[in-house]
Amino acid sequence: MGSAVAPELPHPFDPLTPDEIATAIATVKKAHGGNVFFNVVALQEPRKADMTAWLAAPETAARPKRVADVVVIAPGNKVYDALVTLDEPKITKWELLEGQQPIITMEELQLVEHICRKDPRVIEQCVLSGIAAEDMDKVFCDPWTIGYDERFGSSVRLQQAFIYYRPHIDNCQYQYPFDFCPIYDADKKEIIAIDIPKVRRKLSTAPSIDYHPAAVEARGGYRDNLKPINISQPEGVSFQVKGREIEWQNWKLHIGFNYREGIVLNNITFNDKGNVRPLFYRLSLAEMVVPYGNPEHPHQRKHALDQGEYGAGYMTNSLSLGCDCKGSIHYIDANFPTRAGGLRTIKNAICIHEEDSGILFKHTDFRDESVIVTRGRRLIIQQIFTAANYEYVVAWIFHQDGTIQPEIKLTGILNTYAMDPDEDTHGWGTQVYTGVNAHNHQHLFSLRINPNIDGPNNTVFMADAVPSEAPVGSPENFYGNGFYAKRTKLATTGEAMTEYNGATSRSWDMCNTSKLNPFSRKPVSYKLVSREVPGLLPKEGSLVWKRAAFARHAVHVTKYRDDQLWPAGRHVPQTSGEPSRGLPEWIGDGSESVEDTDIVLWHTFGLTHFPAPEDFPVMPAEPMSLLLRPRNFFSSNPVLDVPPSYSSTPSQLLANGSGVLDATDKISKLAFPGGSEDSVSNGTSCCATNGNVNGTANGH
Amino acid sequence: MGSAVAPELPHPFDPLTPDEIATAIATVKKAHGGNVFFNVVALQEPRKADMTAWLAAPETAARPKRVADVVVIAPGNKVYDALVTLDEPKITKWELLEGQQPIITMEELQLVEHICRKDPRVIEQCVLSGIAAEDMDKVFCDPWTIGYDERFGSSVRLQQAFIYYRPHIDNCQYQYPFDFCPIYDADKKEIIAIDIPKVRRKLSTAPSIDYHPAAVEARGGYRDNLKPINISQPEGVSFQVKGREIEWQNWKLHIGFNYREGIVLNNITFNDKGNVRPLFYRLSLAEMVVPYGNPEHPHQRKHALDQGEYGAGYMTNSLSLGCDCKGSIHYIDANFPTRAGGLRTIKNAICIHEEDSGILFKHTDFRDESVIVTRGRRLIIQQIFTAANYEYVVAWIFHQDGTIQPEIKLTGILNTYAMDPDEDTHGWGTQVYTGVNAHNHQHLFSLRINPNIDGPNNTVFMADAVPSEAPVGSPENFYGNGFYAKRTKLATTGEAMTEYNGATSRSWDMCNTSKLNPFSRKPVSYKLVSREVPGLLPKEGSLVWKRAAFARHAVHVTKYRDDQLWPAGRHVPQTSGEPSRGLPEWIGDGSESVEDTDIVLWHTFGLTHFPAPEDFPVMPAEPMSLLLRPRNFFSSNPVLDVPPSYSSTPSQLLANGSGVLDATDKISKLAFPGGSEDSVSNGTSCCATNGNVNGTANGH
Ligand SMILES: [Co+2]
Numbered sequence A, B: 001m002g003s004a005v006a007p008e009l010p011h012p013f014d015p016l017t018p019d020e021i022a023t024a025i026a027t028v029k030k031a032h033g034g035n036v037f038f039n040v041v042a043l044q045e046p047r048k049a050d051m052t053a054w055l056a057a058p059e060t061a062a063r064p065k066r067v068a069d070v071v072v073i074a075p076g077n078k079v080y081d082a083l084v085t086l087d088e089p090k091i092t093k094w095e096l097l098e099g100q101q102p103i104i105t106m107e108e109l110q111l112v113e114h115i116c117r118k119d120p121r122v123i124e125q126c127v128l129s130g131i132a133a134e135d136m137d138k139v140f141c142d143p144w145t146i147g148y149d150e151r152f153g154s155s156v157r158l159q160q161a162f163i164y165y166r167p168h169i170d171n172c173q174y175q176y177p178f179d180f181c182p183i184y185d186a187d188k189k190e191i192i193a194i195d196i197p198k199v200r201r202k203l204s205t206a207p208s209i210d211y212h213p214a215a216v217e218a219r220g221g222y223r224d225n226l227k228p229i230n231i232s233q234p235e236g237v238s239f240q241v242k243g244r245e246i247e248w249q250n251w252k253l254h255i256g257f258n259y260r261e262g263i264v265l266n267n268i269t270f271n272d273k274g275n276v277r278p279l280f281y282r283l284s285l286a287e288m289v290v291p292y293g294n295p296e297h298p299h300q301r302k303h304a305l306d307q308g309e310y311g312a313g314y315m316t317n318s319l320s321l322g323c324d325c326k327g328s329i330h331y332i333d334a335n336f337p338t339r340a341g342g343l344r345t346i347k348n349a350i351c352i353h354e355e356d357s358g359i360l361f362k363h364t365d366f367r368d369e370s371v372i373v374t375r376g377r378r379l380i381i382q383q384i385f386t387a388a389n390y391e392y393v394v395a396w397i398f399h400q401d402g403t404i405q406p407e408i409k410l411t412g413i414l415n416t417y418a419m420d421p422d423e424d425t426h427g428w429g430t431q432v433y434t435g436v437n438a439h440n441h442q443h444l445f446s447l448r449i450n451p452n453i454d455g456p457n458n459t460v461f462m463a464d465a466v467p468s469e470a471p472v473g474s475p476e477n478f479y480g481n482g483f484y485a486k487r488t489k490l491a492t493t494g495e496a497m498t499e500y501n502g503a504t505s506r507s508w509d510m511c512n513t514s515k516l517n518p519f520s521r522k523p524v525s526y527k528l529v530s531r532e533v534p535g536l537l538p539k540e541g542s543l544v545w546k547r548a549a550f551a552r553h554a555v556h557v558t559k560y561r562d563d564q565l566w567p568a569g570r571h572v573p574q575t576s577g578e579p580s581r582g583l584p585e586w587i588g589d590g591s592e593s594v595e596d597t598d599i600v601l602w603h604t605f606g607l608t609h610f611p612a613p614e615d616f617p618v619m620p621a622e623p624m625s626l627l628l629r630p631r632n633f634f635s636s637n638p639v640l641d642v643p644p645s646y647s648s649t650p651s652q653l654l655a656n657g658s659g660v661l662d663a664t665d666k667i668s669k670l671a672f673p674g675g676s677e678d679s680v681s682n683g684t685s686c687c688a689t690n691g692n693v694n695g696t697a698n699g700h
C-alpha cells in the first residue's frame, strides 16, 4: 500500500505527455508553418480492437500506437482536423472543415473583454446604461459561446459577451449586469453587432452584496464558532498508484483526462475473490447543456454545451491541499497546448482520496444482542471546473461493495440579467437581489457508459416496479399485494430511446446475458439507479432540442464505435442542429441491434434550477448523484471480508464475551467528557441494542 | 462552545424521566392493581396551544403540565388507554378499548421463540422439514406482527412466527428458513394455528455462508489493506447542548425521543442575522410500512408497520463510540417502562456529531484566478433500530445553509423464505443463496412535517417544472426554450392528496403567504425535494392499501390537531383497514381547508427492493434521503459568514497577493510525499485554476 511509482512508457490510455504534445505541435508546424493556432492537441484514444488485444496480452500483443488528435485554426480561419502518429512522427490526417467551429479555448475567451472595453458601440451602450465613458475599466465581460444565431450562421467564429459592472474591482460583477449583448467575431477580433432589448433597463445602483472577506467584515465579520475537524491517515492511504492506474479495495482502473470531458475512467475491473472481472471499458461525463428558460430574444442563445464548447478539461481548476481536498490526497496534473504551440500545465487537476463512509453493514440479533458493525470507505476521484459564472465539482466515488457513484455539486454564481425595480419576471426568472434577474435553467449532463460486464457483449433491460396484473380478489392476487420487476429488453437503438419514470422507480440494467448468477439465475448486471432525471424542458423542435439532441431522452443505447465519444458531435460551437449532430446521426433509423454486443449507454441526468435569493451572490453547493450498482453480479455480499469494528456472536456472549472482536477506533471520543451527570453518558464499550429489560446499563 | 449542562426541570418536550415513568406506573398500580402490563408509558406531548404560549413567554405563561400517556393490558386481556397527570399525580383518563391491540413490546416478542420450540405441532413440522426433534434448540423464531388475518380478527392478540434453523448457534439463521408459519396467541401464550403451504419445501442443507469472523477466517480471512482514517476535534465540538436542546450554526432545536417514532425534533428555529425565525414545530418519521410482494398465502401478512406495531424507539440500538459513530460524539439515552412496571434504559440511544461536508461554496474568476473556497459542516442526529432482520439507520442531517436532510440507510438481513432447488420464484422473489428466496418488498416511510415557516399559518403549493404552453415559432416562445415553475395551491385536504412526478421534478413548497421575500417577492418557503418516491405497489383495495392508507399518496396535508401524530392510527397491530385508521379518518370528505393555517404535511418516500445475491447474508447499507430546503426564505446566501479556507480578490492579486486570506487546513497532506518525479506533484499553496497559459507551474 501507499506507493506512487512512475512507469517508463505512457500507458496507452494516458493523456499525451508534455513531450508528446511538443512533438505533435512541432510536426504540424514543420508541415504547415508556425502561424497556426492549436485548439486541440490531445490523445486520440487507442482503437478499441487494438487496445483490448493489448490489455489481454500486454507481453505479446502490439502496444497501441500513440496518436495525437489535433485541431488547428490556420491563417484565413481555416479549420483542420488532423492526426499525428507520434513515434515516427507523421501527419496521417489533415482535413479541412467547412462551416464547423472547434472548441473555444480559454485564451480565446480571455481576449473578448479587452476588445469590448474599447469598442465605441459598447462604450455607447454602457454610457446609456448609466456609467461614465472613462469607467470602461470597470466593465467586465463573460464571453459565452453564441449557441447558434441564425443571423450569422456557422462560418464566422463568434462569441456573445455578457457585460457586467464592478464599481470596485473586488465587487462581484454578477450583481451589476447590463441589459445588452455584444457579439464578438473571433476571426476579426471585433464586435460585429450588439443585441439591444426594446425595453431598456438601467444599470443597478443597489448597494453591493459581496462574499469577499472585506465585505463580510463590514457586515459584522465571520462566525467564530466552528471548531476544527482534523482528518488524517497516519499509516498512509489504502490505495496504490502506478502512473495513472490505481488499485483500491479490489478496484483497478486507469484515470485519464482530456480537454473535453475532464476525467475519463478506463478499464475498470473488480477483483472478485481472485477473479479479475471487467466492469466498464470507459466512463465519463461526455457532454452537458445548460438551457435557460427565458424565451425573450436573445436569451434563447444561453444554452451552453460547456464540455463541447469550452471543455471540462480546459476549464478545470488547479486543486489545493487542505482547501479543496481534506485528508491524505494524491494529485495528478493535466497538460494542454497553448494556442501558439506552447505547453500549459494545470497542477493538481485531479485529486484522489479516501473517506470514511459511515456504517457499511450492521446487524444485531434482538435475542441476545450479538452484533456485527463494519464501517465503510469510499474512494473519491475529483475535479472542479469553472464555466464562467458556475462551478462544477465532479466526483467519481467508488464504494467497497462494487458501487460507482458519479456525483456533481453545483456551486459558483448564477448567470444574471438586468431588471428594473418594478419589472415582472413573468415567471422566467427570479429577482435574487435588487436589479438582478436570474433566469430559470436546467443543468443536464450526459453520462457515457461503455459497459464491459464480464465481457464486451452486453444488453440493456429497462426495469419497472409494477403491481401484479391480477385484480384484488383473484386467485393469483387475492390480497392484492403482488408486485414484480417488469423487464423490457432494449433490443435496438430505436427501442432504447427511453424516458425516466419516477412512479415505477425505473432503472436500466446493463446485463451480460451469457453469464447467469449462480443463485438468482439472472444475468450478471450493473444497474443504473438515477433519480434526478428531469425531461428536457425546451420543446420538441426548439433550438436546444435540435442542438443538444442527447438530452431528448433519459437513455440512449448505441453500438460501440471508436470516436463516437461526444453525443452532441465532435465540433459543437455554432452547430445549427439541422441536422442534429452526434447521437441522432449514429442512431439513424433506429433499427440497429444493440443486443448482446459492445454497446454504449448514454444517460441524461441533472436538475432544473429555479433561482432564489439563497443562491446569491454565491451558491451553497447543491449535489446530485446517481449509482451504478452490481446486481446479480456477485454471488454474495462482496464486503464480508472488510474488518468489522466490533463483532460478537451468540456463542461468545454465552462464554461471557470471550473471543469478541473489538477493533473500535480509539481516536473517537465523547463530545463532553465528564459532562453533566444525567444527560451525558460515558461511552460504553460497544454496540449494544434495545437495552436490558431488567436493568439500566448496557454495553457488553 | 462545547458544554453540556443539565437543566433543573424537564423541558416540556422532554421524554418522561425515569422518575416520571415510575410515578406514572405507581399511580396506575395503586388504582388498578399490580397485575397490569405496561405497553406504553410515554410523554403525552404538551397541547400545542399551551406549548406555544409558554415558548413565547416562558417567564410568565403557565408551564405545560407533564402528562403520561399510558397503555395497559390488564388481566383478562383488557386494553386501556390512560393518562396520568404527573405533578399531582392523578389518573385523568382510563378508557377500555374494544378490539384494538396496542404496540407489541420487545418483551412480548422475546417470548414466542421459547413457546414455539416446545409446541408439539411446531416440532412435528420441523421434523417433517428435515431436522431431528431433539434439535429444537437450533430452531429460532422471528415473531412478527400478524398484520391482519381475517380468520382471527382483532380481538385476540396475535403474532406470526417466522421459523429458521441454525446448524451451529453462530450461523446466520436467515439462510435456513422453514416453509411453515405458526400463529401465536399472546393472551394464551400458545400456538393456535400453523399455516402450512400446499407444496412443501425441505430445509436447506446448503453449506453455510456467514458473516461472523470465524466464517470469514475460514474463507481466507479479512482484507489487510485498509489504513486507518482518524477524525478528531482537538478544540472540541461546535455545538452546545442544554438538556435536550441543541444549538449549532444558527440552528436551535429540541431533540425528543419516543417509543414509537424514535427521534422527534421540535421547535426548530434558525437565527437569521439575529432574528430567530421559526421553521418547524415538529419533525419525525411517523410511520412506515414494508409490504412484501409475493401474493401467495400467507405472505400477504408480511407488511410490517414497524413503528406502529413495534416502535422505532423500543427497537433502537445502544450506540457505541468509534464504531457506530466516529469523531467527537454526544449521546442521549432513552428510558422506557418494562412490561411489569420497571425501567428500561437504552444507553446512547441517540448520537450527535459534526462532519466535514466538503466544499460549501467556491468560485474562481477565470480572468485572474481570484478565488474563494469555503468548506462546509453538517450536524448529524442519529439512531439505529433493528426490526427483526432489518436495520434502519436514521439520520437527521442539518446543513449550515438551512437545509435539513433526513437520511435513512437500510442494512441488516433480508427476510427470507424456503425454496426448493429448482423452484421458480415466478418473479415474486429472488434466490439469493441456495434454498433462500428473498421476496420483493418496499420500504415506505411517512415523514411528518408540522411546518412553522415564519409562523404557524402556512400553505402548501405543488411546483412542477413545465415548458411554456406557447408553441415553438410563436411570438411568445419563438425559439421554444421557455419554461417555468407551475405552482398549484393545495387548498383543501382533498386537493392535497398528490403523487410524485419525476418528469416535472415535482416538489412541494411549504409557504407563509403573508411574508414575501424582499427580492423575489415570493412567499418565504421551505421546499420538499424528494426523489425516492415509489408508488404503493399493493393495489387499490388490497389489504396493505387499506391498513397503510398513508402510503397511497406521496403527499397528504391535514390541519394540525393535537394527537394526530401517527398516520396509520394510534393502535396499529391487527387493524383490518375497514375502515382505514389515521389519515383517512382525519381527511374525511376532503373539504377541510388547509390554506393559511396550522398544517401537517405527510410525505411518503422510500424504495422498492428487489433482492439480489449482493444483499446476502447481510446487506451493504443502501441510503436514501430527501431535502427540506429554504427557498425565498433568506434574503441571500445564509452562509457567507462561514470562514473561507482561502480567499483572494482581484485587488490582492494585483498587489502580489498581499492580504490574501489563507486558512488552509495544515493537517491534510500529500498521499505520497516525495513520490515519483513526474506523477506526484508538490502541494501548491492554494486554489489556482486553469493553469497559466504561458508557463507550467501554478498556484499563487
Ligand atoms: Co443552476
Ligand SMILES: [Co+2]
Pocket: B410, B441, B443, B609
Ligand atoms: Co429491503
